[in-house]
Amino acid sequence: xxxxxxxxxxxxxxxxxxxxxxxxxxxxxxxxxxxxxxxxxxxxxxxxxxxxxxxxxxxxxxxxxxxxxxxxxxxxxxxxxxxxxxxxxxxxxxxxxxxxxxxxxxxxxxxxxxxxxxxxxxxxxxxxxxxxxxxxxxxxxxxxxxxxxxxxxxxxxxxxxxxxxxxxxxxxxxxxxxxxxxxxxxxxxxxxxxxxxxxxxxxxxxxxxxxxxxxxxxxxxxxxxxxxxxxxxxxxxxxxxxxxxxxxxxxxxxxxxxxxxxxxxxxxxxxxxxxxxxxxxxxxxxxxxxxxxxxxxxxxxxxxxxxxxxxxxxxxxxxxxxxxxxxxxxxxxxxxxxxxxxxxxxxxxxxxxxxxxxxxxxxxxxxxxxxxxxxxxxxxxxxxxxxxx
Amino acid sequence: xxxxxxxxxxxxxxxxxxxxxxxxxxxxxxxxxxxxxxxxxxxxxxxxxxxxxxxxxxxxxxxxxxxxxxxxxxxxxxxxxxxxxxxxxxxxxxxxxxxxxxxxxxxxxxxxxxxxxxxxxxxxxxxxxxxxxxxxxxxxxxxxxxxxxxxxxxxxxxxxxxxxxxxxxxxxxxxxxxxxxxx
Numbered sequence: 001x002x003x004x005x006x007x008x009x010x011x012x013x014x015x016x017x018x019x020x021x022x023x024x025x026x027x028x029x030x031x032x033x034x035x036x037x038x039x040x041x042x043x044x045x046x047x048x049x050x051x052x053x054x055x056x057x058x059x060x061x062x063x064x065x066x067x068x069x070x071x072x073x074x075x076x077x078x079x080x081x082x083x084x085x086x087x088x089x090x091x092x093x094x095x096x097x098x099x100x101x102x103x104x105x106x107x108x109x110x111x112x113x114x115x116x117x118x119x120x121x122x123x124x125x126x127x128x129x130x131x132x133x134x135x136x137x138x139x140x141x142x143x144x145x146x147x148x149x150x151x152x153x154x155x156x157x158x159x160x161x162x163x164x165x166x167x168x169x170x171x172x173x174x175x176x177x178x179x180x181x182x183x184x185x186x187x188x189x190x191x192x193x194x195x196x197x198x199x200x201x202x203x204x205x206x207x208x209x210x211x212x213x214x215x216x217x218x219x220x221x222x223x224x225x226x227x228x229x230x231x232x233x234x235x236x237x238x239x240x241x242x243x244x245x246x247x248x249x250x251x252x253x254x255x256x257x258x259x260x261x262x263x264x265x266x267x268x269x270x271x272x273x274x275x276x277x278x279x280x281x282x283x284x285x286x287x288x289x290x291x292x293x294x295x296x297x298x299x300x301x302x303x304x305x306x307x308x309x310x311x312x313x314x315x316x317x318x319x320x321x322x323x324x325x326x327x328x329x330x331x332x333x334x335x336x337x338x339x340x341x342x343x344x345x346x347x348x349x350x351x352x353x354x355x356x357x358x359x360x361x362x363x364x365x366x367x368x369x370x371x372x373x374x375x376x377x378x379x380x381x382x383x384x385x386x387x388x389x
Numbered sequence: 390x391x392x393x394x395x396x397x398x399x400x401x402x403x404x405x406x407x408x409x410x411x412x413x414x415x416x417x418x419x420x421x422x423x424x425x426x427x428x429x430x431x432x433x434x435x436x437x438x439x440x441x442x443x444x445x446x447x448x449x450x451x452x453x454x455x456x457x458x459x460x461x462x463x464x465x466x467x468x469x470x471x472x473x474x475x476x477x478x479x480x481x482x483x484x485x486x487x488x489x490x491x492x493x494x495x496x497x498x499x500x501x502x503x504x505x506x507x508x509x510x511x512x513x514x515x516x517x518x519x520x521x522x523x524x525x526x527x528x529x530x531x532x533x534x535x536x537x538x539x540x541x542x543x544x545x546x547x548x549x550x551x552x553x554x555x556x557x558x559x560x561x562x563x564x565x566x567x568x569x570x571x572x
Contacts, residue, residue, distance in 0.1 A: 013410060020417050027424035034428070034435050041439070089453070116569075388569035389450050389474065 047100025048114035051079035055096040077102035116385040119370035124243040129163035130360040136169035144357035147181030257282035285311035323368035426549030437514035449570030480506030
């Protein structure tokens with residue numbers, strides 16, 4: 001073979017080889033890059049969702065936590081968590097957002113964001129005081145009603161409390177009991193007989209929660225708004241809960257209790273309750289029925305109600321209950337309730353009689369509200385977010 | 390005479406070497422082309438997975454009813470979610486297009502398409518020969534009951550539109566999504 005032809009042929013083959021191998025390498029590189037991109041995107045997504053999960057756990061431990069986490073190393077990347085109070089679907093909630101970044105500062109950098117909305121620092125607006133009553137209140141004994149916000153150790157938290165007592169009727173009291181409230185900045189105030197930041201008499205209910213009894217409480221009494229926004233006093237557990245922003249059609253709470261979501265119970269005979277109470281405990285007594293003595297140890301939402309609106313809790317005793325109590329009637333509370341009590345009935349019972357105390361606890365009320373709302377929306381899943389995106 | 394035989398032998402050996410090289414380069418070329426098509430198929434699949442994963446993750450988002458999934462069978466799904474976060478719940482369906490050509494068998498490449506509730510179907514990926522959906526309940530057991538679905542496994546095979554050595558280069562993709570809003 002002519003040496004020149006041989007050289008040309010070899011050169012041609014080499015050029016073809018280079019071209020083919022370049023193409024092959026390029027395709028392989030693209031395939032690897034595709035896999036890398038997918039992996040890095042998933043990694044960034046995992047970082048973001050894990051960051052949100054960490055934020056949710058922190059809020060679960062401390063409902064007031066809003067600090068966020070500016071930067072946290074996670075899975076070879078960086079997570080940045082922010083927490084803020086916001087609105088979702090018309091009611092307030094806590095938004096936990098996390099930005100997950102992987103390969104920061106390189107051409108391969110991927111950023112993903114995850115968001116979860118949690119039930120916020122919201123309780124039903126109908127629960128305007130530590131004790132909400134649909135009739136006159138007569139305070140007796142050493143009973144304490146404290147509308148200041150408390151933590152789990154009964155320490156007072158500033159500026160997040162509510163009224164001590166809110167009633168559509170009047171309030172009469174002995175000197176031995178205490179009523180405290182922090183519905184305004186001044187904090188605890190023992191001049192509870194006249195201070196409308198502590199006690200509201202003759203209140204009228206509006207579902208925006210702004211009616212605290214008016215500005216005329218200094219005279220001790222004729223408080224209560226009369227605006228066009230006034231609504232009937234909520235007379236059922238579902239209508240009370242509906243003031244949290246979610247709508248609970250009549251019978252919803254009962255059906256959740258019957259589903260046993262989150263340990264919920266539904267009984268017509270209180271002796272069949274299992275303790276400690278948790279989730280929604282729905283006690284439907286027969287007409288005129290009385291639960292006596294009332295052992296309410298546990299947490300969650302306790303409902304004592306029947307179709308004739310006369311289911312009665314008598315001599316509440318035993319351990320502490322943490323959460324929301326809604327009942328037709330209640331006489332003598334000799335235990336501690338960390339949360340709030342809503343006395344729906346119109347009969348003049350004595351919810352503020354006894355040796356016990358009601359310590360408002362926004363965190364417990366919020367937890368109970370969240371459980372109820374989740375029970376309605378998710379068949380009682382223990383997951384605490386309203387929505388993820 | 391000897392010179393002629395040497396030249397003939399050289400031509401034959403050179404020819405064999407040349408044919409071998411041609412064959413070798415042809416094979417390498419085929420591999421390179423297959424690789425390129427595989428790359429294209431993979432890119433098409435990952436693009437489709439980006440779109441689908443994002444939307445599947447959002448199933449039920451912004452929707453207060455618990456009927457997040459309207460239809461779920463082995464080859465298509467229709468679900469609801471506020472995908473744009475604009476307060477309006479969207480209805481979206483995913484599935485393969487109908488057979489395009491008369492007589493085309495069901496395993497022929499088709500288009501994976503996304504159909505919004507009010508709108509025309511849009512292609513998400515082409516050359517899809519298999520798009521399968523499997524559904525699992527809270528415990529991870531297969532289920533066909535829509536209300537019990539908690540996770541979805543998607544799998545698809547995407548083939549390149551090229552015939553190389555009687556084979557179609559392609560990729561298989563599988564993903565299991567657990568939409569967090571379906572609880």
